[in-house]
Amino acid sequence: MSFLRGDADASTIFLTVRFIVIKIMIKSKAVMQTGNYDLAIIGAGPAGMMATVRASECGARVVLLEKNHVPGVKLLMTGKERCNITNAETDVQKFAARFGKNGKFLLSVLSRFGVRETIDFFHRNKLKTRVESDGRVFPESDRARDVQALFLRLMRENNVALLTDSRINNITRREDTIEKIILDTGEVSANNYLISTGGLSYPGTGSSGDGYNWAKQMGHTIVKPGPALTPLIIKERWVKALEGVSLKDVRISVYQGNKKREDGMGEALFTGVGLSGPLVLNMSKAIGKLLAGGQTDLFIDFCPETDFQMLDETLLRDLKEHGNRTIKNILSGLVPPKLVPLVLELSETDADKKGNSITKDERKKLRSLLKQFPLTIEGLSGFDKAIITTGGIALKEIDPKTMRSRIMKNLYFAGEILDLDGPTGGYNLQVCWSTGYVAGESAAHKGRDGDRE
Ligand SMILES: Cc1cc2nc3c(=O)[nH]c(=O)nc-3n(C[C@H](O)[C@H](O)[C@H](O)COP(=O)(O)OP(=O)(O)OC[C@H]3O[C@@H](n4cnc5c(N)ncnc54)[C@H](O)[C@@H]3O)c2cc1C
Known part of the structure; x- marks a missing residue:
C-alpha cells in the first residue's frame, strides 16, 4: 500500500x-x-x-x-x-x-x-x-x-x-x-x-x-x-564595504599572540559582516576552538606565490614603469578594486599620489598590507548560517x-x-x-x- x-x-x-x-x-x-x-x-x-x-x-x-x-x-x-x-x-x-x-x-x-x-x-x-x-x-x-x-x-x-x-x-x-x-x-x-x-x-x-x-x-x-563550516564575523566594521568581494587563491593565516595556529590557501568571500568562502568555512571549526582561548587574528596574503622580497621588487618596478599613474590605479592590478581604498587608508597613503612619488616607507607599508592584511575575528556565525x-x-x-x-x-x-x-x-x-x-x-x-x- x-x-x-x-x-x-x-x-x-x-x-x-x-x-x-x-x-x-x-x-x-x-x-x-x-x-x-x-x-x-x-x-x-x-x-x-x-x-x-x-x-x-x-x-x-x-x-x-x-x-x-x-x-x-x-x-x-x-x-x-x-x-x-x-x-x-x-x-x-x-x-x-x-x-x-x-x-x-x-x-x-x-x-x-x-x-x-x-x-x-x-x-x-x-x-x-x-x-x-x-x-x-x-x-x-x-x-x-x-x-x-x-x-x-x-x-x-x-x-x-x-x-x-x-x-x-x-x-x-x-x-x-x-x-x-x-x-x-x-x-x-x-x-x-x-x-x-x-x-x-x-x-x-x-x-x-x-x-x-x-x-x-x-x-x-x-x-x-x-x-560547523560557518562564516566568520569580523570585528572591523569596515568589512561591510567589501561585501561580495571574492578572493581567489589567497592564503589565510590565523594567529593567537605571535603564534601561527592555522594556515590555508584557497577561495574566500567578504560578507556584510565578515568572511566566508570554502577556505574560511573549512578553517572555521579550528578557529572556533581557538576563539575559546582568547583574541584570534586573521591575516590575508593576497600574493601568496610571491615572498616579501619579490613583492617589493614587483612594486618598485610597477611604481617606476607607471610613474605617472596614481597609486590607486597601480594597486588595482594587485588586489580587487574594492579593496584598494582600504589598503591605501590603512597604509596612510594618499590615493591620488603618483607612482613615482611613493616613498620607500609607503611602499613597505603597502607591501606589508598586501602580504598580511589584518582582521580581528569576533566570532563564528551560528547554526542559521552553518x-x-x-x-x-x-x-x-x-x-x-x-x-x-x-x-x-x-x-x-x-x-x-x-x-x-x-x-x-x-x-x-x-x-x-x-x-x-x-x-x-x-x-x-x-x-x-x-x-x-
Ligand atoms: C546552504 C547549504 C549548502 C550545502 N551545500 C552542500 C554541498 O554542496 N555539498 C555537500 O556535500 N553538502 C552540502 N551541504 C550539507 C548537506 O546539505 C547536509 O549534509 C545534508 O543535507 C544532510 O542530509 P540529511 O539527510 O542527514 O539531513 P537533512 O538534509 O537536514 O534532512 C533531514 C530531514 O528530516 C526532516 N525532519 C526533521 N525533524 C523531523 C520530524 N520531527 N518529523 C518529520 N521530519 C523531520 C527535515 O524536515 C528534513 O527534511 C550544504 C548545507 C547547506 C545548509
Whole structure:
C-alpha cells in the first residue's frame, strides 16, 4: 500500500489538490497502517531518501515520513542550488581522513557504497555528472532540483509510501525495541525504523534536532552539537564595504599572540559582516576552538606565490614603469578594486599620489598590507548560517557495517545526525549517500518480520 505525493515539477494547482487528498489519506491511513511496513524512515533529506530507495529496491515495504511539504528542502540549497553531490576522491582511506579521527567509522560504508558507486548510481539513474576544481562533483545540469527529482521518481517507481506534512512528535519503545511513531495525525509502526532527521544547521529547512532527543530517550549518547563550516564575523566594521568581494587563491593565516595556529590557501568571500568562502568555512571549526582561548587574528596574503622580497621588487618596478599613474590605479592590478581604498587608508597613503612619488616607507607599508592584511575575528556565525553540524549520535553506539543502533535492536541512523562532519567539496553529502544506502539495505535484509536477535 502506498500513497505518494506529486513531484516538484507538477503544477501548483495539481500539487494543492494532491496535498489535500494526501492529508486525508495520511490522517486515516497513518492510524490504520500500523505494522504494515518493513521499515519506517523519519526525515526525507538526502540520507533518508537514499535509504528509502535502497530498502525499497531490496524489496522492503517502506514508509518515509517528512514534516515539510516536499522532501529534500536542504538538498535543493546545496552547492548554491547546483548540488555538489560528492567529491572525486575515490581513495577510501583518504576520503575518510577528511573527517578527522571519526572518519574511521566511515571505512566500511565507503567500501560498500563509496564515491564510485554513488556516481554510478546517479549515472545509472540518468543524472550525468561533471567534476570541477578540487574534485567537486556536480550534476551536469547544475540543478540540485534534478537530484531531488531523481529520488522522487525512484520512490514512486518503487511504490514507497511517502508522507509529507507529517511531523513526528514522538517514538515509543518496549524494552530494546522501537514500538511505534506518533504523529499529529495518528501512529505508524514498522518492523524497523531509521532516523535521518539531520542536524541543527539551517533550521528553516526542517533540521530542528528532533532526532537527537529521540535517540537520547532511547539511551544514545549525543556528542554536543555545534555549528560547523560557518562564516566568520569580523570585528572591523569596515568589512561591510567589501561585501561580495571574492578572493581567489589567497592564503589565510590565523594567529593567537605571535603564534601561527592555522594556515590555508584557497577561495574566500567578504560578507556584510565578515568572511566566508570554502577556505574560511573549512578553517572555521579550528578557529572556533581557538576563539575559546582568547583574541584570534586573521591575516590575508593576497600574493601568496610571491615572498616579501619579490613583492617589493614587483612594486618598485610597477611604481617606476607607471610613474605617472596614481597609486590607486597601480594597486588595482594587485588586489580587487574594492579593496584598494582600504589598503591605501590603512597604509596612510594618499590615493591620488603618483607612482613615482611613493616613498620607500609607503611602499613597505603597502607591501606589508598586501602580504598580511589584518582582521580581528569576533566570532563564528551560528547554526542559521552553518553548512553542517558537528557532534551528534556517538559513533561507538552504532554498528559501522550496518548503521544499526547497538542499543535498540530495530533502529538505524543515517546522515548528518551522526557525529561526523567533513570539509566543503561534496564530502558531507557523500556521508548521506553512503550511510543511507547501507542503512536502507541492512534494514531491508533484516527481514519483514524484524530480526529480534
Ligand atoms: C546552504 C547549504 C549548502 C550545502 N551545500 C552542500 C554541498 O554542496 N555539498 C555537500 O556535500 N553538502 C552540502 N551541504 C550539507 C548537506 O546539505 C547536509 O549534509 C545534508 O543535507 C544532510 O542530509 P540529511 O539527510 O542527514 O539531513 P537533512 O538534509 O537536514 O534532512 C533531514 C530531514 O528530516 C526532516 N525532519 C526533521 N525533524 C523531523 C520530524 N520531527 N518529523 C518529520 N521530519 C523531520 C527535515 O524536515 C528534513 O527534511 C550544504 C548545507 C547547506 C545548509
